[in-house]
Amino acid sequence: xxxxxxxxxxxxxxxxxxxxxxxxxxxxxxxxxxxxxxxxxxxxxxxxxxxxxxxxxxxxxxxxxxxxxxxxxxxxxxxxxxxxxxxxxxxxxxxxxxxxxxxxxxxxxxxxxxx
Amino acid sequence: xxxxxxxxxxxxxxxxxxxxxxxxxxxxxxxxxxxxxxxxxxxxxxxxxxxxxxxxxxxxxxxxxxxxxxxxxxxxxxxxxxxxxxxxxxxxxxxxxxxxxxxxxxxxxxxxxx
Numbered sequence: 385x386x387x388x389x390x391x392x393x394x395x396x397x398x399x400x401x402x403x404x405x406x407x408x409x410x411x412x413x414x415x416x417x418x419x420x421x422x423x424x425x426x427x428x429x430x431x432x433x434x435x436x437x438x439x440x441x442x443x444x445x446x447x448x449x450x451x452x453x454x455x456x457x458x459x460x461x462x463x464x465x466x467x468x469x470x471x472x473x474x475x476x477x478x479x480x481x482x483x484x485x486x487x488x489x490x491x492x493x494x495x496x497x498x499x
Numbered sequence: 500x501x502x503x504x505x506x507x508x509x510x511x512x513x514x515x516x517x518x519x520x521x522x523x524x525x526x527x528x529x530x531x532x533x534x535x536x537x538x539x540x541x542x543x544x545x546x547x548x549x550x551x552x553x554x555x556x557x558x559x560x561x562x563x564x565x566x567x568x569x570x571x572x573x574x575x576x577x578x579x580x581x582x583x584x585x586x587x588x589x590x591x592x593x594x595x596x597x598x599x600x601x602x603x604x605x606x607x608x609x610x611x612x613x
Contacts, residue, residue, distance in 0.1 A: 388542070419603075424605075425605060426503070426589075426603045426604055426606065427543075427591075427601075427603035429601060429602070432600065440600060442600065475542070488601070490535075490542045490543035491542055492541060493542065
């Protein structure tokens with residue numbers, strides 16, 4: 385069964401440093417998403433991406449965040465200057481057709497710890 | 500603001516017990532509803548979904564959920580749980596309008612003892 389792959393599974397970074405979280409979506413999927421879950425809280429939508437541009441983003445996704453599809457396979461989330469409150473599990477997802485949760489495939493997540 | 504409430508934070512059951520996990524949402528329009536499961540160390544997996552039609556939806560692994568529009572609820576049920584059902588369960592809503600974001604509840608941890 386096709387999978388969404390996320391690397392690394394766990395990343396520890398110092399406050400103020402830049403981090404890049406990587407995702408390889410399913411190859412024939414066209415829509416890509418990032419969600420995050422702060423420990424003990426709900427899974428929150430960050431951003432969706434289609435046709436090489438952001439199609440929707442939440443209030444969380446401020447200027448510190450950016451996404452990119454640098455090549456035909458990777459989809460990255462960059463946090464420019466990490467804060468302690470960015471510590472969370474970050475989930476990538478992809479879908480063949482536009483969202484509404486139908487056909488989403490999630491990755492296993494990257495646990496980001498900012499110290 | 501739209502929100503999803505899962506009232507049970509942690510549920511502990513013995514094998515063969517029946518399960519019901521509550522989910523309520525606050526959105527007055529048409530919605531699409533989902534239950535996701537996350538087994539330890541694994542990714543979020545879709546258990547079942549409701550878009551329209553029969554409000555009783557059957558999913559994988561013997562799970563079902565009932566959409567009650569008047570109560571804004573979409574509770575998850577299973578008649579007899581197994582140890583392998585130990586996982587975190589998330590209810591999610593997508594308002595049926597432009598936009599693709601899923602709104603998740605906080606999740607319920609289910610622990611099943613053998």
